Amino acid sequence: MGASWKMVDEGWGRKAVDFATLSEPGNVREYVTLHQHLRVGDGDRLLDVACGAGLAIELAVARGASCAGIDASARLVAVARDRTPSADVRVGDMQALPWDDGSFDVATSFRGIWRTTPSALAELHRVLVPGGRLGLTVWGHIKKSPGAWALAPFRLATSAKVDNQAAMVSLGRPGVGEEVLAGAGFVDVRRVSVPFAWEFADPETFARALASTGPAYEAIQNVGEAAFFEAATRRARELVRDGLPLRATLDVVGYLARKPS
Template identity: 75%
Template sequence: MSDWRGVDTGWGRRAVDFSTLSEPANCREYVTLHQHLAVGPGDRLLDIACGAGLAIELAALRGAVCAGIDASHRLVAVARDRSPDADVRVGDMHELPWPDGSFDVVTSFRGIWGTTPKAMTEVRRVLAPGGRVGLTVWGHLKVSPGAWALAPFRLAAEEKVSNQASMVALGRPGAGEELLAAYGFVDVRRIDVPFAWEFPDPETYARAIASTGPAFESIQNVGEAEFLASAAEMARAHQREGLPLRAEIAVVGYLARTPDPRSVNGEGSPPPRSST
């Protein structure tokens, strides 16, 4: 199987746990990017690496006509159940199955990484002239107060941990801006995006993160029982009386547009700004 088909092994194995225990915490991230992109009625929106489709569901509530693609057929099944009217497909983000100029907005929430930059070729292709793009990636993890919540991912084999570091490199200052400009996007800007995981107890936290792809790499190395036990033990140090476990982690967003030859200078107007 090609690499993208193998993604389901890690991300799809606990699709229900991911969609109910992990993904809901992403709502702050999804809503923030939709607001900055001014997603609204009639927008044709594609979400790349859409996972279980919560971002698609939220975009549709703003009036967008939505599509999505993910490499995990089990996560796509959840996305289709949540949004039966959306065009959600299983596939490779490097070979999008839609014609040129099909969308007004393309989003990807921590789905395009420093290790998959060529996906931006397809993003550019399927966006209409003047179309908007919004990406999020992990930011400065070392200074994030909730960085402890990502520590169990370091139980993976050394080469996997090294690859994780290459993936998040896109969050470094200037990296995202350079990538978008290199693929012909204009009006590029960087924003801070709120993100916080919240869980009722260490065991729920451990089960939630065990449903993710990076956790699967750790589970392959140390076994599921040891991963769950280690994750729960790490979380106990961060329990607070009468409050949920909370892990605030730096996430950054990149906003840009495709050039619009219909405008005076060929670059279109600046990306829409949030009303908040």
């Protein structure tokens, strides 16, 4: 992994507390919906891949599951461990999971596995029990989303980085995720709609939350933090509503599947 490992923690971990408190709470609708589809409950052993600051793990534990998680960012893992001390949360590579075959009944990943990381799916297949359930989410059709404005500042990254982001999210295109999951050995693959909306108190809070993410770091590397914040707040100011939060509704796709019995 080398340099790529370090870059993940630099991009996602450098503002871990901002991400955990300002950005990740907006993902709750997504987490709850997928857990409901997967019927997560008492007795389930659940692994969350690219678990970030661990809010999805905390919610799964509240449903009765015993949980493990893995993320490349040590600083985000520290937050996840603080939130749920009972969970087995590790710093590591999702493409080389440090658990034995058949260790889990359920596996999830919330916008953490991409078209560019297919070997992570092979690893999830390996660590699931026969009949184990899998749930993934990925970005869907962003350009047609009412909240597309909220992700526009990411395009301030270099053209190579923007192209890579597009390749990553292509897993959400119709038919693509189904084909990739089937190729990894999963069956009963189906696509579900997942509600997703970010809400913020004001443009400045939005900019601070967005700046805590990995794609924002790629843009900041290219144009600088001041230019990124200016771009992030400019459009948001036009969308301020009296007495209501800023709201960005975005298309998120869910995939459900299982390992053959």
